[in-house]
Amino acid sequence: MESPSARIRVDAQGRMVLPRQLREDIVTTPGELVIRRVAEGLLLTATTTTGVLSTGSDGLPVLHLGRKVTNNEVLDALDRDRAER
Numbered sequence: 001m002e003s004p005s006a007r008i009r010v011d012a013q014g015r016m017v018l019p020r021q022l023r024e025d026i027v028t029t030p031g032e033l034v035i036r037r038v039a040e041g042l043l044l045t046a047t048t049t050t051g052v053l054s055t056g057s058d059g060l061p062v063l064h065l066g067r068k069v070t071n072n073e074v075l076d077a078l079d080r081d082r083a084e085r
Contacts, residue, residue: 006019006022026044026045026046027046032047033045033047034046038085051064051065052064
C-alpha cells in the first residue's frame with residue numbers, strides 16, 4: 001500500500017515535525033523510531049522492543065530486555081532484519 005508523499009520542513013536547528021497522520025500511522029505507543037537508509041531513501045519504523053543498551057566488559061554492546069532470550073529468538077530476529085533489507 002503506497003502512502004501519499006508529504007513535504008516536511010526543517011528549521012534552522014535541524015528539527016522536523018511529522019504531520020499528525022504520519023505519526024499516527026507509524027507510532028502506536030510512545031517510544032522511539034528507528035531510521036534506516038534503504039535504496040529508496042529513509043525508512044522510519046517504530047521500535048517494538050523496550051530494553052536498555054549498555055557496553056559489556058569486552059566492549060561489545062549488550063541489550064538488557066529484562067528476560068532471558070533464546071537462541072531461536074535471536075536467529076529469528078536476524079532473519080527478519082535481513083529479509084527487510
